[in-house]
Amino acid sequence: MSDLLLVRRFTADYLRNGVNLLVLVLVPAVFVVVAAPALADASAILGGAGSSTAVEAITPGWAAGFLIAIAMYFQVSIARSTDVRLAQSGYPPWRIVTARIGTGLLIATGVSVVAVLALILRTGTGITDRTVAGTAAFAVIYLGIGTAVGATVPTAINGTVLILFIWILDVFFGPSMSAAQQVPLRLMPTHLTTMWALDLPTDHATPLSNLVGMATWAALSLAVATVLLLRMVGPVRHGSTLRRTVVTGRFAADLRAGLLGLARTPLLWGLLVVVPVVFITLARAVTPSGTTFVAVLEHGRSELRSYDPAQIHGAVMAPIAVASLAALVGLFLALDDRAGDRRLALAGGGRFLIVASRLLIIIMAALGVTAVALAVTGAQFTPGRWLVYALGNGLVAVTYGLIGVLIGPLFGRVAGVFVAFLAPFLDIGISQSPMLHAQPDRWAEYLPGYGGVRVAVDGALTTGFDQAAALAAATAWVAVLAALTLYVVSRQLPHAAGTRAASAVPAQLPPA
Numbered sequence: 001m002s003d004l005l006l007v008r009r010f011t012a013d014y015l016r017n018g019v020n021l022l023v024l025v026l027v028p029a030v031f032v033v034v035a036a037p038a039l040a041d042a043s044a045i046l047g048g049a050g051s052s053t054a055v056e057a058i059t060p061g062w063a064a065g066f067l068i069a070i071a072m073y074f075q076v077s078i079a080r081s082t083d084v085r086l087a088q089s090g091y092p093p094w095r096i097v098t099a100r101i102g103t104g105l106l107i108a109t110g111v112s113v114v115a116v117l118a119l120i121l122r123t124g125t126g127i128t129d130r131t132v133a134g135t136a137a138f139a140v141i142y143l144g145i146g147t148a149v150g151a152t153v154p155t156a157i158n159g160t161v162l163i164l165f166i167w168i169l170d171v172f173f174g175p176s177m178s179a180a181q182q183v184p185l186r187l188m189p190t191h192l193t194t195m196w197a198l199d200l201p202t203d204h205a206t207p208l209s210n211l212v213g214m215a216t217w218a219a220l221s222l223a224v225a226t227v228l229l230l231r232m233v234g235p236v237r238h239g240s241t242l243r244r245t246v247v248t249g250r251f252a253a254d255l256r257a258g259l260l261g262l263a264r265t266p267l268l269w270g271l272l273v274v275v276p277v278v279f280i281t282l283a284r285a286v287t288p289s290g291t292t293f294v295a296v297l298e299h300g301r302s303e304l305r306s307y308d309p310a311q312i313h314g315a316v317m318a319p320i321a322v323a324s325l326a327a328l329v330g331l332f333l334a335l336d337d338r339a340g341d342r343r344l345a346l347a348g349g350g351r352f353l354i355v356a357s358r359l360l361i362i363i364m365a366a367l368g369v370t371a372v373a374l375a376v377t378g379a380q381f382t383p384g385r386w387l388v389y390a391l392g393n394g395l396v397a398v399t400y401g402l403i404g405v406l407i408g409p410l411f412g413r414v415a416g417v418f419v420a421f422l423a424p425f426l427d428i429g430i431s432q433s434p435m436l437h438a439q440p441d442r443w444a445e446y447l448p449g450y451g452g453v454r455v456a457v458d459g460a461l462t463t464g465f466d467q468a469a470a471l472a473a474a475t476a477w478v479a480v481l482a483a484l485t486l487y488v489v490s491r492q493l494p495h496a497a498g499t500r501a502a503s504a505v506p507a508q509l510p511p512a
Contacts, residue, residue, distance in 0.1 A: 006099035010075065011106055023418045024067065024114055030422055031063040032056065032118040038430045043177050045292065045309050045435060056123065057131045058176045058194055060115035061138030065171075065190065067111040067418075068139050069146035069163050072104045074414045076150030076229065077159060083233045097229040101222065104147060108139035134197025137214050141189050142167070144221025151228040157332035160417050161271045161325065165278075173282055175200055189217055272329075272365070276321045276373040284314035284380045295439035297458065297466035304438060307461070315381045315389075315460045316434055318373040319453050322397040323424035326366040330404025331420045333362055334489065335413060351490040359485060362405060366397035384463040392456025395474040399448050400424050402481035406488060428453060448477050 031039075040055040083100070087093045112135045119127060146163060153159040170188040171177065175195055185191065192213030194200070199207065287310045294312075295304050370393045383389035403423060407416045430436065431444040432453040444450055451467075451474025458467040 006096070007102045007106065010079075010099060010103040023415050024111055027067050027418055027422070028060065028063040028111070028115040028118040030426065031059045031066075032115060033122045035059075035426070035430055036122065038433075038436050039177070041436050042433075045287070045290065055176060056119060057128070058134065058197060060112070060119050060131065060135040061190070061193070061197065062171050063115045063118075064108065064112045064135050065138040065142035066167055066421075067115075068104065068108045069142040069149075069167065070160065070414065070417050071107055071111075072143055072146035073150040073159050073163060074156075075103065076100065076147055076232075077154055077156065078413075080150075080154060080232065087233045093230055093233040096233050097226055100229060101143075101147070101226060104143045105140075108136075108143050112136050112139045130197045130199065134193055134214075137193045137197075137218050138190055140218040141193065141221045144218075144223075144225040145189065147225035148221070148228050151225070151232040156413060157328060157336070158271065160332070161275065161328055164324070164328070164421060165271060165275050169278065169282075173286060189221070192217065272325060272369050273372050275325060276318070276369065277376050279321050280314045280317050280373060280376045281380070283317040284310070287313040292435060293438045294434040294457070294461060296461050298462050299464055300466055305461070309435060311381065312460070313435060315377050315383065316457070318377050318393055319396045319449070319456055320424060320428040320433075322366070322369050322373050322393055323400040323428045323449060324421060325369045326362075326397040326401035327404035327407070327420040327424055328417070329365045329369070330362045330401040331408050331416050332404075332413075333358065333365070334405040334408045335416075346494055351493040351495075352486065354493065355486050355489045358489070359402070359405070359482065362401045363398050366401035367394055370394045370397045381460070383460040385459045385465065388459030388465050388467075389456055390459070391471075392452050392454070392459055392474075395452035395455065395471075395478060396428065396449055399452060399474065399477050399481060400428075402478065402485050403448065405485050406481070409488060409492060424449065445473075448481075451475070451477065 036056045036059050039059070043055050079100075083096050086096055116127060116132060116135055119131070145166060149159045149163055153162060166189070170190055173185055174188060174191055176198060192210045196207060196210035196214050289308050289310045291306050292309045292312075293304050293306050295302060297303075370390070373393060374390055377383075378386075400423070404420050407419050407423075410416075411419050427444075427447045427449040431447055432440050432449050434457050437444075440450060440454075451470040451472070454470035455467050455474060458465060458470070
């Protein structure tokens, strides 16, 4: 078997799912075409590169990096046992690793081309060599990051949240979006790449040193990914396998089994605490003082008030943090529990109770993330009404937790991760953000996050409660999504084996 044949097989496996091809277009379109103006506004508020041209020039790199990191994570983690068996059969591990990295470089080339073409279509003009080279460097660096995480973190929800954590920290607190130049931020993977691609002035580096740093990060990421892949494929490990016990159909037993499953992923719980802490704290720390206007309701009257973005940024970051994490939790808890739930249903567990117990676990996880975000926010900002602010964040988290459950059956794991990130990013982070819009556009009122965010903003910035309509809208979204989730997921579960067997036996006539 030639290495080229392996690359062809690995690539075909990724492209076999048509939804994966769709996201190759969807993600660049979102970042380069749809979100670039809003991101440029955010950059101006945060003191970053500030101009729309500068932000647009780096968005292809953001899109390419995000795409290839998630793609390589699943390429490596899902095929872990296959690659190990191939090595056990006598195929040289280094050739397997070379084929995996080669497949990644092929996909990275494709996503980079699509991202750059999206920029050309948006601007209608030519692009600089630095933009092309910077996009390629983003893709290679995040190819290595996605591969390294895939080789070391086998649980999908842990791995994807970790990649998302690195990517958001790197991108949204990087030099194109923020003026912060603290030393720890300079050590982020694409800090020097962004500096070189945008030719930004700096007092701690030269254009040549930025170029060398970009090349070093690319080479280092590939080297680390190669070493970790060899370590994964080469030695044969006989670890213990966690076995899921089939329990009775009682709701309490179903709930206990789901909670025990969550307890087996301690990294997830660590990330659910660390991500809100880091994002909300950094948002407050790196935002310069200034003036931003937000439309609020007070005693039934709408008024435009001015606020210091440095004071309120952490508070308005909480909804996007909890929405993104809740969507990913909902996605993977639904997908990871599907096989066990099918066995439980066949054993007579009761489809409705099984799905209801899983939804309760997802809601509990979403509210747990919300509690962490509220605790971090409370250390930096005092809302006008704590209860209202907490209620708004909780509604956002539960809404997107339920959306995450629905995303799984429709898109699967790989494309589902992209959708689970893009949906709250476009809704909460762009359309509803009070940092970017004094008042959301009329069409944004029909999005899932509108009601919850308006309640949270009302609780954060006013001392009364005037968002009864928004609260009703958010509650309606939760109710509809919960009912839809119960219906869709329960329909995917089989009937109990005994019930099905009994229904197959023809009824006998009573004796004469």
